Amino acid sequence: MHKLLNCAIEKQASDLHAVTGEHPWLRVQGRLISLPDVCTYEEIFSLLRDIFTREELAQLEKGKELDRAIKLQERRIRVHTYLQKSKIALAIRLIPIKIPSSTELGLPPILLELVDQPHGLVLVTGPTGSGKTTTLASVIHWLNTNRSVRVITLEDPIEFVHVSKSSLITQREIGSDTAHFTQGIYTALRQDPDVIMIGELRDQEAIQAAIRAAEAGHLVVATLHTARALQGVQRLIDAFPAEQHAFIRSQLASILRGVCAQQLVYNERLDKQVGIFEMLVNTSGVAHLIRSDQVHQIESMMQSGNAQGMQTFEMAFLKEKNNRLCAETNGEFT
Secondary structure (H helix, E strand, O other), X not given: OHHHHHHHHHOOOOEEEEEOOOOOEXXXXXXXXXXXXXXXXXXXXXXXXXXXXXXXXXXXXXXXXXXXXXXXXXXXXXXXXXXXXXXXXXXXXXXXXXXOOHHHHOOOHHHHHHHOOOOEEEEEEOOOOOOHHHHHHHHHHHHHHHOOOEXXXXXOOOOOOXXXXXXXXXXXXXXXXXXXXXXXXXXXXXOOOOEEEEOOOOOHHHHHHHHHHHHOOOEEEEEEOOOXXXXXXXXHHHOOOXXXXXXXXXXXXXXXXXXXXXXXXXXXXXXXXXXXXXXXXOOHHHHHHHHOOOXXXXXXXXXXXXXXXXXOHHHHHHHHHHHOOEOOOOOOOO
């Protein structure tokens, strides 16, 4: 397995997939590539034995999935193991050694302006594998370089490791350092935070805790699994019973700073995937539409809100296409 991991690193793969008795696969620049060698049970289990305890591996055999991020050969990897047709399978994410800067990722400048606010809620959304975790790591790195703040991160698992520089950063892992995201948010409020970074808003309880933390005067930066920025706003509202929607909309209108949605597209000139970003900024006009249950009308404000830093995916794609051709989406977004 170590030889296979070295191969993945050499090919600059983002992911490695392996199943006992089958050919492994790499994901390179978004494309899956099959490798010739077959993974044996002994090879896979040898790696797992170095990562998980005997008790955890016993749970795996009973059908429980396991996750862990570890350092391996000066690089961090995130290992997810599960059963497939009663065979052990692995999905390994290779994490870049260096935290990319906001410039390297091409993050919209308005996103950094939003996280420079003293309080409020900033969302980063996108489908699985779109780079949300990397964007959050870059944002924390920017704060660590340019601000003097107390940052508490809640992650499942911890992927990028931050060393405190200008800011004091505490990273807490779900399952080992705190039971779940909701508990982590509420306990963070007693730890003198300026910024709380939440790896994922998974349920109503975590969303409610994040809103309360923002209302209490902290900056909350969190991710959601939605493809578009407006879907992120609607997802927060829909997480609550219908009779609470008016109240939640009022809260969001007050505390939301903005939403950054992202997708990866293939850049032919650079021969790699790059991020494109959709930006929603909570202006007074946007806040009015959220409060009055007219979220669907916000897109027109995004289309005409370039001066405020707003843009839709379609606008972002055209910018990319004009200066460095992107090929895969054909400019169509869902």
